[in-house]
Each structure stands twice: as structure tokens, then as C-alpha cells.
Amino acid sequence: MTFLQPLILYGLPLALLPVIIHLLNRLRHRPQPWGAMQFLLAASRSSVNQAKLKQFLILLFRTLAVLALIVFLARPLSGGYLGWAVSTAPDVVFLLVDRSASMEHRSSSGVGSKREEVLKLMAETATGFEETSHLILIDSATRQAQRLQRAESLLEHPLSTPTDAAADIPAMLQSALSWLVENQAGNAEIWIGSDLQPSNWMADDERWPSLVEKFQALPQSVRIRLLAMEETTDQNDTSLSLHEQSRRFLSSERAMVFSLDIDRSESFTDSLPIELVLDGVSSELQLDSNEAKQRWRHRVDLGGQEVSGWGSFSIPSDANPKNNQIFFVYGEPGDLGGTVVASDAIAGPILQFCAGDFQRDPPKMASLRTSWSADTRSWENQTLLLWQESLPEPEMAEALESFAREGGVVLFLPPPEPGSASFLDTTWGEIEEASPTDPFKVARWDQISGPLADTDEGLGLPFDTLDTYRRRTLAGYESVVASFQDGSPFLARKTVGQGAVYFLATLPRPDWSTLADGTIIVPLIQRLLQDGARRQEKITYAVSGELDPQIEGKSWRTLSATEGGDVRWTAGVYRDGDRWLAVNRSPKEDQPGRLESEQTQALFGDLPLAMQEETGPSDEALQGEAWRLFLFGMLLFLLTEGFLTLPAPLKTASAGAAS
């Protein structure tokens, strides 16, 4: 049981008042001189048990009455039907339903998903409020307030179905707040059903303090009731996510190389069948590794035809069917175009050579420039940009970012002068040098995915032959693809939209490194050139719930998802004419963990919060104010006490009349 005014509970010692008053009264009884004391003492001895019992009961009921009063003032919240039965009905009840993919995890009861459990509990309990309160549904996907006429309709409501999108709890609360302000409603209760996934709750988000402040400033009282679904770790749950998709469109063959992240429950690590669907044709693969977390690389041969298509990887259904499938699309091969912006007379030509399109006959060389125009119209046929100048100024930076968002790849190389500008929060640092006899060596790199991955034959890039004498440090990078022995990044990466931005710490110059030997730099740049070709293809990858409005506005036709699935929050492959769209669930939904109770309560500040941890099917799921119960209890105790303290009816009979 929780309390809306817990400070009042400090008054619990006041429950001893009746006992204290009783003891004081014993000292203050009116004295009555008495002669027949011997009979009185004998009677007292005979009646002592009965009298003591009665006295004890009187004190007990008085103490209970005071206790009930204090608890009543502390405004207790009780779970289950009892709590709801005795609580006052608010004017508005908001039903905030977390429809995120993680809510499709089977609940601890095993009966249904967490979302279904939440809906069931909310519908059951909200039934009692149908006549007295406005029921407003706010789902995590649309975040639009929808009026419900009947609580039962929540179970079948189109806005309570599962999605592949992440939930934004602060935004949902903001919707509730806006509705309250616009409709000038009375007292409100906000019921939140969620699994407390940290990525959905965004505890560090700066909206929280502002939200709490605004709710507190409302003239009407707002109470929060949180139904927190328990995290279930003992069930068979494997999540499949797409780490990277690399394009291998050679002159003779076309292939896609996928890096899939597989995260399995520790107790379920048998071999895993993986179903690959390619353009509607299904085939089964087998993953024999029994590691709990692993990155699995798989090459999909697309054949020689120059067509676009789609596919998916999926694993057998388990505790959460929403994290078992990923979708991909591929486009028709387009032109590869590389541009080198460098003033270095040695490195520039080497880079120009590496960035050439060797799939053509004769090969098409990359262009080499010392500067470039920010006018993106001149970038139409470009897929890779090698930038060996100081980081671009804002106008150019914006253009480069846009280039990357469209699917292009930008590789930054150490400039002669670092400059003061930064690109996507990443900046160049100082130059560090090593002696020729003890050069910097690359110790770790991603051999499964990325531009430094092993070859299709399984051969790793020969980093042992690479000596680096000079390198420029980096700050603010997102992830490291390869690093030196001391941990300093050799190649860092930042994903931007459909494309990516890389930072290479050294140059293909003899005084910088042995990169110019070509065994590392050529495959690196060629792979980046291929990846950047996505910019030329008419395919788009999107995260469910985070679609660009321009993409949203197209007339997408679903190819893989359930019929009627909304492109905005349903994973799948969609097509609009010659444009392809692959929507996968939000990566936020794969982030493990659960907010602690204290963290959650801290988020709501001083707002009245009743939090119920839901571990299974239980009547205690949601809480209601139970002050009525304690008020009635207090009255009952007082009545009983009054009955006990009534003087006994005086009998007319006496000990005997005079004779």
C-alpha cells in the first residue's frame, strides 16, 4: 500500500494517545469513600478478567480509530478491486498504453503479452469509471488522445495493437497535459501501463522536470498510477537485429553482406535456425554457434540480374515475436562515383586511385580537387567523398551531412591543419608520432562487419603489415571500427541517416604510414564506395516510429508486413513505384534493462504517484485510493468503542431490603 501524503504517517505514534489518556484518567478518577470495601475487592477479583478484557477492547478500538484516522488522512492507495471500489472517481482517466515492441514480450504469467496484460487490467478497472469519468486513450505510437466510450473497447481498439516503434513516455505525458489544458477538464488520473524500458522512458530527458512542473501548476489535481510490468529474464527470447548491410556489386556478380546481431537468452543457446526470405523465396540457414551474444555475418548472392528486391531474416517465434525478424531491400546497381578533396600532393593521388570505379571497363577514376562546392546539385553521381582538408565550415558541413543522410559515405582524413571546426561533434586533435622502429600498430578491428571486415573467403585484412608513424587524434567520435594498441582510434564511424561518416587517423604517405602499400586502403575505400552506392539506389531504410515526414507521405504498399499495418510503426518492406522502403523495429527496443522504482518515482517528483509492480495476473494491478475504507473503519471503531463504554443498564434489584 502506498500513500499520497506519506508525511502524515509520521503521526502514527498519535495512535497511542488513547492509551496515554487512559493512564492519565486512571490517576484522575473521582474518589469515592467506601465502607463495604471487602465486597468491592472480592467483586473486583472475580470480575478482573472480564473488566480487563472490556478495558482492553475499548482501548484497542480507540487506538484503531486513531490509526484509521491517520491512515485516512495520509490518503492510502490500495491495489485490486478493493482499491478501485473505495476510490473517488476522477473527471478524466487517461490510459497511456505502451505499444512498443518490447511490450510484446510474453508476461510473467505466460498468458499473453505484457501489452495484452496491461490492456486487460486497464479495461477491467476502467469499466467502473465509464459512467463517471471520461476515458482517454493515448497510445505510444500516435500519441493522440482518443475518447473511449466503453472501457472494453480498449481491448480491440486499433490504437492498442502492437507496433515495432519505441515509446516516448514524456511525449505521451505531454499529450495528456495538452488535452487537460485544452479541454479544461477536472481532476484527472493518468494510468500508465509500461515495462519501464529505459530507452522509452528517457530518464535523462530534459522534458521531465518541465512536465512535472506543468502538471503541478494545473488547477486540477492529477494523480499518476503506474502499472509497471515485470522484466522477465527466464523465458526463451532471442532478438535478431541488423547491424550492417554491405553492398558487393561487382561486375560479375552481385551480393549483399549482412551482419546480424543475435542476442539469446543465456539458458537457450542451442543451434538456431534462421529463415531467409529473398524476394518471396524462403530458405533456411542454421546457426550452430551457441554463444549468447554474437554478430553473425552472412553473404546473400543476388545473382547477375540488375533488379531491385527485398528480403528478411527471421528466427522461430519465442517469448517476444517482435524481435525475431528484420527486413532488407536492395536496389538496382547504379554508378559509383568517388571524389577526393585533398591538397596533399602525395596522399591525394593515392586516394584518387583507390576511389576509382574498377567495376567498369575501362575503370573510372575518381576526381581529385582541392576544394568543393556546397551546391549539392553537383554531387548527384557521387557515392563516396574523401575529405583530407580541415573539417568543413557550417554551410559545407550541412551539405556533407545531407550527402550522408541520403546514403553517401564521407571519409575524413587527417588535414594538414586541424582547424577549429567540428563535424557532427567530432574534431581532429594533435598529431602524434612514433619512431620508425616502433610504429603504431592496429591491434583491434571489426572483422565481421564494416569496411575492414574479413573477405568473403574468410581472410582478414593484413593489418600486421601496416605500420603507422604518424596519426592525428580524434575527439567526439561515436564508434570505433579499428583501434591502435593504445586504444586510440584508427578508424571511427558515425551513422548519419542512410549513410555514414568515417574518420581515418592516418594518411597514405610514407612519412605517415605504410597505407600506401594498398593492402588496407584499397579494400577500405572500395567497400566504402560500394556502401555509398545506396545513395544512387531507390531504397530507404527506416526505423519504425521515426519515419521522415517526406517518406511517410508517399503511398506505400506493404509487401511483407501484415495487411493494414501502418508504415509509420509496423516493420516490413514497402514499395511505392520504384522506391523501396525497409522498416525495422527501433533499436531502442533491443536495449535491455528496466528503470528502478526509485528512479521512476524520482521522475515524477512531487506528483502523486501510485506504482504497482506487476509480476503476474493479480487483482493488485492498479491502485485506487482507499481512504473511504479507513474512514468507515474509523467510524466503525468509534461506534464499537461507544457501545462498549455505554454504562450498563442499572438493575432495580439490590443486595436486599431491610428486614
Next chain:
Amino acid sequence: MAQPLYSRQAMEGTVSGLHKSPHRGSSVEFAEYRQYVPGDDLRRLDWRVLARTDRYYLKEFEAETNLRAYFALDLSGSMQFSSLESTKQQFAEKLLATLAYLVIRQGDAAGLLGIGQDTVIDLPPRRNPSHLQLLLDSIPTLKKGGPTGLVEGLHGLAERVRRRAMIVIFSDCFCELDPLMSSLQHLCFEHHDVVLFHLLDPQEIQFKFDRPLRFTDLEGPTSLVTEPSVIRDEYLKHLRHFMETLQKGCREFGIDYRRILTSDNYEKVLADFLIERSRVGATSF
């Protein structure tokens, strides 16, 4: 003419009076014939019997003597209780004074025994009117309160008074029952005419209280905080048992037990007592 106070049994007085004596005397009341034995007064020979039967018989007559009444007054603290205008003690004093007046007025002797924790006063019976004044003057000066010494006082009285007398006891008898009965029995063994005025306050036999009280013992330091309504039944049960046992014991010993409430009209109490006594006295003679 006031109603005289008669004894229910023969008295042993020193002067002639209204009351029967266990000894033969010279009154006009014939008692019996007895054979002459040497030493008898020849003047008491019945010459008519001698003439008719040639045998020596003495004709004996009842002696009539005076009454010696001892008024024993319990002065213990419990006698000071009152829920009305007068305490049990005051009620008893009125009865005592009136009876003493009657006794002396009819030429009998009256004495006073004040019994507190110890015997407070012991005025032997006297017949003269000045003694009445002394007795009446003594009553207000008696030291009252404290524990009862009734049992010891009655035993002492029984030891001291060897000749038959009327012992009139005024007490609430709030003491241990067995010793009390023993002391009353002691008086009866000495052939005294014992009258027990058992004085009670109406509140004591009704026990009507409506709130918790601290009862403080009038005879000691004991106190008891209690809820009267809770223990009333038990209290009345114990009191009833006490009174019944006392009354039954008195009946067995031939004691004239009279339960008096301080709410009673004391004139009626006295009238009832004297009328009953006169009836008993008339049948005795």
C-alpha cells in the same frame, strides 16, 4: 406513657423491675413447689400443703428484677459512610440515645460501649437519670473512624459482663464474618439477650454508579479504580451472601437481627422494635 423495652429472656438485676429473673423471689407470680431441705426459710413453708399431706413443701414465686442494657456502638470508619443526609453512625446514635432514654426512664440500667479499633468508651449500666445525661453527653465525643474492632470489642464485652444482660449492637458488621459470628456466639453463650441492629446505607445495597470511580477504603489505605457497572453484579452477590449468612447465623443463635437502612424512618424502626419486644415480653411473663 412510652412503650417499655422488654427483654426477651430473664435478666439478672440487682433491684426489682419489669423483667423476669432466673431466681425465685417475692413477687406475686407463682413459680413452683419444692420439697423442704434443712436451711430453707421456714416462713416460706406452705402450711396448707403440710396440713393436707403432712409433707414439707416450699411455695416459690418468680422474682422480678431490673434490666441491664449494654449499647455497643461500632465506631469504625465504614460507619461514617453516607449517601444521604446522615451517616450510619449518626443513625445508630439516634437509635441508641432513644433506647437508652427508654431504658433508664423505665428504671432499668443502661451502659455504653464504644467500639473503634480499640474500645473507646465503656460506661457500665446505671439506673439513675444523671447517668443518662452522662451517656448522652458521651456520644458526640466518641472518637470515630479507623479500622473496626467490633469482634474484639464484643468478645471483651462477653468476658466482662457475667450477669445476664441485654446487649444491643449497632454496626454495619463490615468485618470478617466468621470471627464476627464467633463473637456473637460468645455473647449468646453468656445468656445475654443480643440485639443486632445491622445498619446499611441504601447505596451500599444498590451500588448505583454510572462512571468509573476510585473507591477509597474508609477504614484503611486501600483504593480501587474500577468501573462500577462491570463489577456491580459480583459486588451485590458477595454482599447478599454476607447478609444472608449473618442473618442465618443470628437466627441460629437466637439473636434478634434487625437490618436497618439509613433511609428508613427511625421512629418506625424503634416502634417496630419496641412493639415486637413488648409482644415477646408479654408472652414471656
